[in-house]
Amino acid sequence: MNVKSRVRIGAVVGAAALALGALAAPASADPAPNSNGTPNYRVLAGVGSDTTQDVFNGLGTSINSGSLVASYNATGSTTIKTRATNCVIPRPNGSSAGINALRNAVDNNTGCLDFARSSRGVSNSSTTDLTFIPFGKDAVTFAVRGNSALPKALTTAQLTSIYTCDTTSLNGVALTPLLPQAGSGTRSFFLGALGLTEDTFGSCVDDTVQEHNGEALNSAGDIAPYSIAQYIAQTNQPGDVADRRGASVLGSVDGVQPVTGGALNTAFPYNRDVYNVVPTNKLTTANIADTFVGGTSKVCQQTAVINDYGFGTIANCGSTVLKGES
Template identity: 35%
Template structure:
């Protein structure tokens, strides 16, 4: 270990001396997975970390294992490259749902995966993608989307310290939001509102924009947010409004609840000037402080509520396939208490952990197949 650290330090020094800032050098790596690996969505990251690393938040200690080994779930953000399997290649860290599904697709087909200026073959390196958005059903597709839990997307907002945030900000309508993001509304209650969106590859960003604009005609980046910063999704600490303004960003309700409940590694919403809104007045949270829970009013909304998924290769779940992997199949079997798909009530199952992290059972619990990405 010591050797490795020394070597890494030398590399960094060398780069600094030449004055080149390169993001491709793997710094100190996270540990590799002991078994199956997960990458992708930031929204599902914290709950997946808890389930794979072990947690008592559901009432009993729950840690998933498959094929008699524990799993490794890799964050959406962190060092630019990750190594998921022992001896495996370093590859660009998938930052969000879209990246996660793409990496899974490259892990299946063996083609190079490109991210963070690294292009590398990653066959067999990714077993599951965390995805906060669904996909178009393709009955013969190689991917299997298994519902994980229900989340809702709302918006978080924060006013600068010199601003009195108008009460109207708490319950903006979907129309108002669309006009804010299109650049047609620039202020609410006389205060300038600055719409910002999460990074490329963010499932929350794609879902939110699709919900606002509809699947046809959704801009890749709406006009109102053009020129504004891109922030990491579900990180309220990145809301830094200039004097006289309010920043607004789409935010996962589940992530908000998990952070408020203190079950995540980092809490970015502790600042009391950061609030979560209720679109069209439909609240997404109930309770307060560390006993926040999901509010089905907002979650069941067909426009802003969403089922989230764990995505895997379909063939690996089929006993008839030579690719069959009992561990993969077990993790996607909702009747298994300690699986990614479970939403049971027993404290020794995954369900209560998901609830504590702000998820409700998926509205539609039927897995479906989709094309690779």
């Protein structure tokens, strides 16, 4: 693997798109202050995945009238403050970064974090210190620019060849494959779907791009993985979801369309559960249990919010079977 660093600038996609972008308010990176302007720390604090940050902003507003769950976005200010005292921490960007921050809070008994958002499952099963609790279904496909000559339908074999740099052009267009930033759950999931690892994707790949940001696709050859749920949410813009699609469009894989009837196609080949990760020894703590554990938990009961943000509902919502170290 050869990490390439490039500056990617959002594509200018016409005056109409610019006008629409100006009207779309960016998602709030942190819980909004109280009406009197004081910080709104809430009871449970969570960080991590870019994929699920927006749905958790929506859930945080809906559950207990916005008093229980504080979810901090993957990007924004360099640091965040999750408690009134002694809890200024670096902002984690991505699933792995969020899980690491949660584990650090547990190991050092800081009390600064209660859960981590994750778009991947367990990567290290050496202990059962953390429990990965699923709450929704997502899938990942590839995105290209709508005005590019690149195909809008590919096979898994073609995608693998692109990301190992064996295929360098399609339809006469030189390919520039992109991957999300290090620590992204979507990055690890997409590589796994292609049968690749951190050590086997090609040196032509730019792996420095913020995930689910279609504005980073600023040349005809750009291709990147994209959460279908995130794309749907950015299209519909419930709550304060920022429309980052730019000129990107989603592609089909192995003949399967990513969206059907405006909703996630749960039959898409690269589908995944998304999770809230909590310390296993906190599973019976009242606030953790009531919020995350079981099909009657406060999160699992918010099916309308979960669907509004592009995710599918799942039968195993709230399950506590999946455990690991990270």
